[in-house]
Amino acid sequence: EVQLVESEGGLVQPGRSLRLSCAASGFTFSSHWMHWVRQDPGKGLVWVSRINPGGSDTDYADSVKGRFTISRDNADNTLYLQMNMLRAEDTAVYYCARGTTGAGGWFGPWGQGALVTVSS
């Protein structure tokens, strides 16, 4: 069974940092693009970042560029999102999601989500 299990989020003060992780199992992790998508409480989905199978190519939404860093450890089947200089508007549930093995744009399955609250 394909499974993605995220670390717990948490409460963090504005300007501080937090790292999320996503443990993958049940598929060849090193063959797939991986993504982070967030959802503001009670609102819609917003794509955040992606990383290619080898880990050499990363892309970000403008809202997090320069502050967030996506990475992966293919030996450990784990995806990461390092979030620095957090702002109140980064408060959201963060989901990791499996992407395609090649070109394209779909996400499935998704992790259970990690709530990140940025507040003083």
Added chain:
Amino acid sequence: QSALTQPASVSGSPGQSITISCTGTSSDVGNYDFVSWYQQHPGKAPKLMIYEVTKRPSGVSNRFSGSKSGSTASLTISGLQAEDEADYYCCSYAGYSIYYVFGTGTKVTVL
């Protein structure tokens, strides 16, 4: 980049068919066949229902189907069932710099 436009809500009776529209632009929906649809029940993670406009992942009911015309994609749910009551989001690849844009979301209610 603005979100793709979806109706806020759609409702139908059990057994009926409903269609959810997803309107984008020539830079996203109209330019790529990488439209996908997601179902999200309250408090749960989204689930992939349709990818590449018309394709259904293994395990998804054939009551769900997708299509696209120009810059508008659509999701049709036929034989509506109580378990279909959820939020639905479309998503399109939007090329370099924007990458992916989601729809505003549609709440489906089974009457």
